[in-house]
Ligand code: GTP
């Protein structure tokens with residue numbers, strides 16, 4: 001069957017990154033030595049009509065002349081030789097087509113190399129074919145590969161039971177292997193997309209269900225590949241532009257880098273991480289000078305200019321303000337260790353995430369596992385070729401994403417003495433957490449969050465009220481506090497002015513002090529929110545950057561409410577008389593910002609207190625908290641209990 005000759009009736013109409021309308025899927029073929037990987041690949045190339053004209057016949061003739069039995073793996077060897085001699089144009093990656101997919105087979109030369117490539121992001125598979133010899137059955141390496149696919153986050157795995165001709169195409173033998181290995185994958189949380197009986201050598205089950213496997217009703221290998229889902233295109237993910245260099249042309253500063261994911265264009269509002277500075281893209285430059293129009297997507301190398309002078313340096317990451325990465329000094333990662341000397345708790349390492357690097361300390365080692373044995377070996381150290389989950393504390397903040405959100409930026413590499421010693425995936429990012437020395441272990445609450453929320457009928461949250469002085473923040477904050485408390489909740493008011501009298505008493509009104517003031521408010525509020533309380537913060541917090549920093553600290557717990565009372569109304573109220581005047585004066589003289597409140601652009605709620613009652617405004621906040629999952633919905637609860 002020649003798959004190319006069948007036009008794809010179900011091909012999606014949208015254009016794909018590979019320039020066609022066919023989704024591209026990258027796969028890797030793994031399995032125990034000699035179980036038939038190369039044979040299957042040779043077969044697949046043949047069955048899908050992907051071989052150069054005459055190649056197969058030529059190899060068969062050569063084999064016959066030398067008195068050797070023809071092997072399908074010769075095809076790969078031949079392509080490999082041509083590649084080594086630089087003859088073929090592009091065989092670094094073997095490509096073939098099924099009905100509706102362009103398949104790219106990722107070269108997996110050897111075990112260690114494959115892992116190294118996968119974990120350092122040099123290659124990345126959307127799916128995998130795992131091959132098992134029907135006679136030999138599941139072997140160590142089969143299990144190990146299954147486990148590694150799970151570790152690497154490859155969810156789509158087609159299992160192929162090969163060499164069925166050696167077991168007389170026995171349905172029982174097939175079922176036994178299929179059951180054994182499916183159970184193994186199940187434990188790892190992987191459900192095979194298909195388990196297929198084949199003879200790669202003879203062609204059964206590869207592109208056709210032959211009589212010899214007449215008892216089998218599932219998909220062929222080609223059909224299974226045709227059903228693989230491509231990864232979300234990188235362009236559809238959030239913008240990540242790691243800064244590689246800054247060039248000066250005339251008076252322009254051009255920030256250059258390669259777009260790892262997402263897209264950008266002139267006019268976009270961006271944030272530069274980890275500093276958190278905000279700017280707009282003025283122009284997008286193509287090399288070396290002319291500005292280019294339109295959106296530029298993942299994979300493009302671009303230079304951009306910004307609408308204001310900001311300090312940007314190599315290693316920073318540029319993102320859109322609404323979907324920025326999380327700056328962190330703490331992260332959890334799943335790593336594969338490639339170094340002779342084992343990795344132990346307390347070890348000093350160098351951590352690289354994209355272009356950014358930081359010295360780091362291993363705070364804890366959990367689940368160290370030998371992927372061959374699949375047994376937890378210990379949790380003090382990770383040995384050579386073992387896998388583990390570790391907690392890392394960084395000496396400099398790094399902007400990164402969990403691997404599940406962005407497979408491109410959610411990877412890390414660990415170096416020891418200038419050499420790659422391991423690599424892995426970012427599992428979670430503890431936004432805003434400071435680095436802690438190894439001997440300080442944060443003490444957790446005796447109560448679980450769900451115990452508290454069951455009593456309070458709400459989850460923890462940071463409700464951040466920002467707005468001009470005298471806009472009505474404190475009034476509303478107090479009304480909300482009373483309302484939540486009356487309903488049995490646990491609200492706590494953190495008024496900016498109150499905290500300035502104590503915790504923040506050492507801070508003035510310089511830009512740095514204002515940022516620190518907001519940071520402390522956000523840290524305290526987040527701690528309370530993590531413990532199930534609703535922290536209501538009432539603070540002018542005029543700088544958008546500072547509020548963005550607070551949001552990063554509180555992360556998903558953050559709800560911003562803009563008290564958008566017109567300036568004239570605020571002036572008229574002036575409830576704090578001389579105090580406010582003095583403070584406004586101080587703000588203006590130190591920073592010029594007293595007159596320059598930066599309005600939020602994406603607050604969860606905006607309220608103008610000049611046109612409504614306090615009760616009314618409180619209602620509205622309550623509704624927002626309910627809709628955004630903070631307050632439990634009493635009506636829905638009632639309904640569920642009837
Ligand atoms: P490594 O690359 O060394 O790990 O091996 P591999 O998994 O690529 O195996 P390869 O394709 O080289 O096949 C190993 C041997 O198994 C060869 O002699 C093949 O001819 C034989 N073989 C592969 N598929 C089949 C099959 O379906 N039936 C039989 N009887 N032999 C097969």
Ligand code: MG
Pocket residue numbers: 037038039073
């Ligand atoms: Mg091989």
